[in-house]
Amino acid sequence: MIHFYHVTKRFDQYSTALHDVTFHIEKGEFVFLTGASGAGKSTLLKLILRQIQPSDGQVVVNGRNLKSMRRSQLPFFRREIGMVFQDFKLIERMTVFENLSFILTVLGIPPREHKKRAYGALRAVSLHHKLNAYPLQLSGGEQQRIAIARALINEPLVIVADEPTGNLDPDLTQEIVQIFAEANMRGSTVLIATHDRELIEQSGRRVITLDRGRITDERVAVPQRAPRVESIFGIGG
Amino acid sequence: MPHRDDALPQTTFSYFFREAARRMWVSKRTSFVAVAMIAISLFIVGAFLLVAENLGRAVAQAGGKSRVNIYLTTDATPQQIAAVDSWLAAHGEFAGRRFVSKEVALTRFRQYFANLSDVVGQLDENPFPASFECEIAPAVAQSPAFAQQAKELRAIPGIDEVQFDWEWVEKLKKLINLVNLAGIIAGGVLAIAAAFTIANVIRLTMLLYREEIDIMRLVGATERMIRGPFLIEGILQGFIGAVAAIALLFAAFAAGRHFLAPHYSLLWSFLFNGFLPWRKLLPLLAGGTLAGYLGSWLSVRESGEEEPLSS
Structure with a gap:
């Protein structure tokens, strides 16, 4: 589903964000991407969404080679990806409902269905009572969950999340990872970039580790006992 | 996944109109400037047309x-x-x-x-x-x-x-042509200036919404979806400007007919004989709308997402 072939990304001659990165994520996988700040995680996610192009190598997502994709195809490609941004990217002048409704308008969903679908997506992140609030009236964690609801509203083929639990307390982290796990069970391929070592280690999922733009480790996490997330992934015990 | 908005659904158009109206309301002052520019341009064109029309009526009566x-x-x-x-x-x-x-x-x-x-x-x-x-x-x-x-x-x-x-009728006909020509030239120049004003107003609005536009692109909005409200905004500004110009022209005509014509000469009564007919008002409306569309088109055509560079 997501394939990187010898991808290098240079911003200028002194700054190379990714060096010869190759990995493959198959359809239906749930993968964590980790690494220290500046390791290249966000650059990698931007390449998946084709916000930027690789300097060398190829990125193929859902069978599309992003380097040769026509600009006119880009919006339709992006609709197949549910992206959760680190800075949420909610439209501040719109209410929570309008933020979600806008996505549904983009997708061509009739307005009569917007309320029902927005309510359903918000219920999944336990924020259905915030339908008429504006993003700036919400806490960081709540905005994060709205951004997740927006990413999942269309049941996308691929879910890519950049630090989706960065602003959440442990209980909410569990809840959010549960939501991603459920989407994964429904067939979405999930890639989550995170610093949260505990979350990763207890997941039992594949982990790709980046360090200064290079993949330094690629393994399946082995969960320890009594983790806070073990029940989510149905492991441990 | 099918490309569901290849043909924009009706709901998308209603979104365009709602967004355009909302943005105009939010940026009331700049929108007012754009509307006023169109209104002034078309008022001047309309005034020339009105004079020519009434002179034409005088010729027709004598014809x-x-x-x-x-x-x-x-x-x-x-x-x-x-x-x-x-x-x-x-x-x-x-x-x-x-x-x-x-x-x-x-x-x-x-x-x-x-x-x-x-x-x-x-x-x-x-x-x-x-x-x-x-x-x-x-x-x-x-x-x-x-x-x-x-x-x-x-x-x-x-x-x-x-x-x-018939000698003065011929002279009057030449004068009418001259007035029409002057109106078209003056109006044309002003309409171009108005279109550029609208272009700048729209450009300003786009700058104001730059972050929002970036988000729209990232969640899969097409350029058509992003540009639509801006195009409609220009069209609305042009149309409202044209309606305002016609309303002002009618008010000036009615005032002139009421206050000037009875107290002055035959010439005044000729000039205030009648208002512009629909066949001349409709092109004014269309002209304003077109100027608005051109202005917004000038802005949005430059606004596409930059092709990511592979450095």
């Missing part, structure tokens, strides 16, 4: 018949006047003649040019000559035989001048 005015010298004797009358009676084309005495000419002047009647009153004697007015069929008036008769007429003693009103 069905050709009149010859035969002015007598101020010292013409009754015998000379009788001789002219006999000559006219003997020539069938001039048979439908009407004698206008010096007194009647003065009364008419006072009636048509009320504001100048005091000037005439200060003179020692009536300066207006007596005349004969003859209605001539247009076909006859243009024949070579008639030109010969007119030459004979001019030679009769007691006649000062023979005037054919």
Whole structure:
């Protein structure tokens, strides 16, 4: 589903964000991407969404080679990806409902269905009572969950999340990872970039580790006992 | 996944209109400037068209018949006047003649040019000559035989001048063309300036919404979806400007007809004869809307997402 072939990304001659990165994520996988700040995680996610192009190598997502994709195809490609941004990217002048409704308008969903679908997506992140609030009236964690609801509203083929639990307390982290796990069970391929070592280690999922733009480790996490997330992934015990 | 908005659904258009109206409301001042520019441009064009239209009406009123005015010298004797009358009676084309005495000419002047009647009153004697007015069929008036008769007429003693009103009709027609041309040139220049104003207003709005536009692109909005509200905003500004121009023009026309025409001369009553017909108002509306569309198009065509560079 997501394939990187010898991808290098240079911003200028002194700054190379990714060096010869190759990995493959198959359809239906749930993968964590980790690494220290500046390791290249966000650059990698931007390449998946084709916000930027690789300097060398190829990125193929859902069978599309992003380097040769026509600009006119880009919006339709992006609709197949549910992206959760680190800075949420909610439209501040719109209410929570309008933020979600806008996505549904983009997708061509009739307005009569917007309320029902927005309510359903918000219920999944336990924020259905915030339908008429504006993003700036919400806490960081709540905005994060709205951004997740927006990413999942269309049941996308691929879910890519950049630090989706960065602003959440442990209980909410569990809840959010549960939501991603459920989407994964429904067939979405999930890639989550995170610093949260505990979350990763207890997941039992594949982990790709980046360090200064290079993949330094690629393994399946082995969960320890009594983790806070073990029940989510149905492991441990 | 199918490309569901290849043909934009109706809901998308309603989104365009709602967004455009909302953005105009949010940026009231800049939108007002754009609307005012269009309104001023079209008001000027409309004013020229209105003058030309009313002059045209005057021409049309005179167009069905050709009149010859035969002015007598101020010292013409009754015998000379009788001789002219006999000559006219003997020539069938001039048979439908009407004698206008010096007194009647003065009364008419006072009636048509009320504001100048005091000037005439200060003179020692009536300066207006007596005349004969003859209605001539247009076909006859243009024949070579008639030109010969007119030459004979001019030679009769007691006649000062023979005037054919189709001469001033021709001059008026040229004036109408000139007014129309001036209106189109002035209006065209102003409309282009207005379109550029709208382009800048839209550019400013796009800058204001830059972050939002970036988000829209990232969640899969097409360029059409992003640009649509801005295009509609320009179109709405142009349309509202045109409606405002027509409303202002009508108000100015109604005020002129009410306050100026009754107190001044024949000229004023000609100019305030009637308002512009629909066939001229609709192009004004269309022109404003088009200027708005062009302005917004100029802005949005430069606004596409930059192709990511593979450095």
